[in-house]
Amino acid sequence: MSIAVLGAGAFGTALAISLAKGEQGVLLWARDPEHAKSMQSERMNTARLPKAPFPESLRVACDLDTIKGIQTVLIAVPMQQLARFAQDNRQVLAGKILVACCKGIDLTTGLGPTAVLKSVLPDTPRAILTGPSFAHDIAIGLPTALTLACEDATLGTQLQHDLSSANLRLYRSVDVVGAELGGALKNVIAIACGATIGAGLGESARAALITRGFAEMQRMAQAVGAKPETLAGLSGFGDLALTCASEGSRNFRFGLSLGRGEAFDPSITVEGAATAKACLARAKALNLDMPITAAVVAMIEQTLTLKEAMDTLLARPLKEETC
Template sequence: MILVCGAGAFGTALAVTLAQNGPVTLWARDVAHAAEMRATGRNDRRLPDIALPEAITMVSGEVPGGDTPCLLAMPMQTLGGFLRDHHDALGSRPLVACCKGMDLATGLGPTGLIAQTCAQATPAILTGPSFARDIALGLPTALTLACADAAAGEALQATLTTPTLRLYRTTDTIGAELGGALKNVIAIGCGAVMGAGLGESARAALMTRGFAEMNRLAHALGAGPETLAGLSGFGDLALTCTSAQSRNYRYGESLGRGDAFDPAITVEGAATARAVLHRARALGLDMPVTAAVAALVAGELRVAQAVDMLLSRPLKEE
């Protein structure tokens, strides 16, 4: 039995694919939402037109206890509160974060937050290039599973791999977390470039320089360079910086066009840009793309001003 906490699009998609392997319990925060999903056999609020397999059991209210793996599929900025509220039920089981970003309150990534709040649990993170609908439809998808405990990571890899979802494991949780978090910041910038009509060449340049910043911070925090070159770094960056399915990219497009964006849609990169910039400055790192995105999100710069700021930087070797 696998527990998935969070009945948004991604949590539902994970439950759907994992149901190929056996029973899955899907926990929804909203009691009415859970009842609706039980009645319709779908999650039309978050993942329309996808039937829920019979192997999925919908629950709400108290999180079920136990020692089986629990996937935490919720926004990064709500993860800490969830862990505190359900600490006893989460216990010492493996906790696999399925969110991307840095916690604004603590500056920690998902596994750091799990370790701080649920000291007896085994922290892990599932991250990489993926869209919820692709996973739910059974389209081939490959992700990174990072767990500092190599044996626990190997067991989780075997449990969470499905016929259509292939997992590659690593013990580099720092690198996997940073790749997933930082690519969202760069995706906002790339969306803004395209929304402002600055062209594909400008987007490619921003992706490349953004990837250099990702590696700069990852190296400073002790991540392995091979991790950022893999699925959780470069792979996820390529997907989210080029597809309108990415919420961060669409948000950036709206900034570039000067349009309003639906506040009900979670954009992890907006909060992450601020958290990352604060961390980078504390380390004395120069991250101009991140700084420009943070200023765009805060309304302190327009896209044209951000471009001028980046293009007027001193010339240097690559």
């Protein structure tokens, strides 16, 4: 085995399937022993990706000790679980090349995925894989392009080659902060767009939210030193376009539920909900104006209704269109 994927949710499983279709062996780790056993015997993740059979070179395990001989490790656990996961498994992860495959901002620390890994494993090489993608598309072999961001350009080039596959095309970047922010903040805007469509406010309103939401993303990125071109690329605008326009996005579906006044399945991870709160706290600390993010937080915390949030946005002073 040359690559390990830790986390057998839809995205982790999809990456493992895509990478295992090449010449390299892939180990997929699942936390639940019964889940791992069923996937290994059925050669499929029937719960998450029932139309994507496993290649022969994909093996499933539930014991993290099985990754000891593997150098490159993709971590596909939910963002809000990443810090605890890294801390609990720091000994087996130490010395490996870690590639974060989650999106968001840690609610406790305000850190992005690679910064969380650095805080636990400061001497371990790190990168992030992010961009516009649905797990189902990757798993069944549909063409997908992602950003591989790594501060070490040499390591980034190596990972770009190692993690590309027949259907997965990776673009390299050294702007880790920008790539992380794009993947995190687009989920917040996707919630807003979902709520707008769920409430029947129309496609024009969604287009306005996507555009002004992108301006908020750029504003935050500029304040923390990210490159504008990163936000205009796959990990920013590309991911924003995908998640704000499709019910394949969990964040968009969560927003739909908010807009319709319906309950949302609590078992489904919605990274944008926690990210919105973390982002708003950071924006306040940086004295940044992020009204859409603030409206999303208010709706999630039920301090404003959708109508009140929209009225608040529409009542803002008229201004020139600038970022």
